[in-house]
Amino acid sequence: MSIDETHHPALQSWVESANAPETDFPIQNLPFCVFRRGEAPPRVGTRIGDEILEVTGLSTLKTVMALSRKALAELRLLLSRTLRADNPDPPKHLIHPIYECELMLPVEIGDYTDFFASIFHATNTGRIYRPANPLPPNYKYIPLAYHGRASSIVVSGTPIRRPEGQLYDGTPPPAVGSSRRVDYEGEVGCFIGLGNALGQPIRMADVEDHLFGLCLLNDWSARDFQRWESQPLGPFLAKSFATTISPWIVTMQALEPFRVPRFSRPLGDPPPLPYLDGEDDRERGGIAITVEV
């Protein structure tokens, strides 16, 4: 992946709202979605300003996610040229106003893994269970994670019912009732497109070939249930009543201009084990993302 003409900051679109300086959806972004307008069947689209451009011939994003990196770059170029202000034949019949569209879960999710990616979050959580030694001893060596319930991932805006479960105040038996401590977590979701065969690892240098795009994610949590249920097997019902994701998948291509150098390893931290140390990552850096809640 590299910066190409689709990232040029001066590009403008014939969709006027995409040229507003405050928009999150300029022609340089072009995130994918799946939407429905009226009684029509769901279709793949890309967001441009306050509109959705229907990507014709596609009813599911699975096809797009399975494309090679090269084909994805070509598709992005095609969408960019289609939407540019200098397109002599703009396909206005493929444009749908966002307020007339229902946004769907952008893709059927097969599996969902929740990584304990923030050292601050891991330390804060650890303090509840192990005040003297909050950060687990494995934290700096192995990516800690657990599988979540894929079937309760819904699109942002879906009404969420406050879950019922066991409320334990330290004296058995636990009471049963609605969670009093429903919490949210601002996270980034990563969509894995191309998979691997069972038993065939993916080398760090090839990771980006498998990463299709990112979205915002709210990992809803019932903290009272979580504290009672999560030892020894980890969070379960406290997390699986709902996970909401943004309807927009921002592609890795769109994020290429936001590369920053990789952080230096904090003093005293062990070096990453060789199989987790991406040379590519060292050279190309990471992507700077600020999540606001």
Next chain:
Amino acid sequence: MSIDETHHPALQSWVESANAPETDFPIQNLPFCVFRRGEAPPRVGTRIGDEILEVTGLSTLKTVMALSRKALAELRLLLSRTLRADNPDPPKHLIHPIYECELMLPVEIGDYTDFFASIFHATNTGRIYRPANPLPPNYKYIPLAYHGRASSIVVSGTPIRRPEGQLYDGTPPPAVGSSRRVDYEGEVGCFIGLGNALGQPIRMADVEDHLFGLCLLNDWSARDFQRWESQPLGPFLAKSFATTISPWIVTMQALEPFRVPRFSRPLGDPPPLPYLDGEDDRERGGIAITVEV
């Protein structure tokens, strides 16, 4: 569900191998599978003796699993009558010898939850981490479980590659290599057919309407990886390199003759919380299953 003519012990089939006293697949069983013979597309079948009866018109078990309890009983009755020795017009063209068929994963699995169902297993595992107090304090109140990786569930017989990961002997950093402690677990898998809407709980009395059938399951485990990675978030890579399941789904209807009274609550155990206490279960008992490994 109840005992009906399909369970009668005297029933015989025109498929001779189903009448052998030692067969696991007499006409009273009729488990479902998905199979492929030669270049033909996968089809739904039911096992009878050493043969598979093709269930015509079906390419996926999803359709069967979504049937109501009544419709399932009717389908079972139809299959039973079709295969009975007194059928004047046996459909021999729908019979496939098992040794000529490739057995597939019987259904696309959306989510997979692993329950810590055995108190003996929970106590043994707890001894590793908490020798003084092995059984977690929540164990007798809440069903402990974690989500597994649905995409690494494969049909029994699939070659499994010994996984690579972190080997920690107590002195950092961990080494990286192949697991030396790959282990198996003999378990019973439950297939949930009819689902529920997000936020709509299923009452204990209705649970069996959602339970389609059972299979044998081997929850492969890399014990060395598990010990290092599984605190605080539970098992992850130690379990998700492979889970194998039997290709045969034995329906709940087929198990009806194996009902036994529910065990009495062990002395000193707390009563189940009301929402987990099935009256139906109290009246009808459970199903006695012996798993041999």
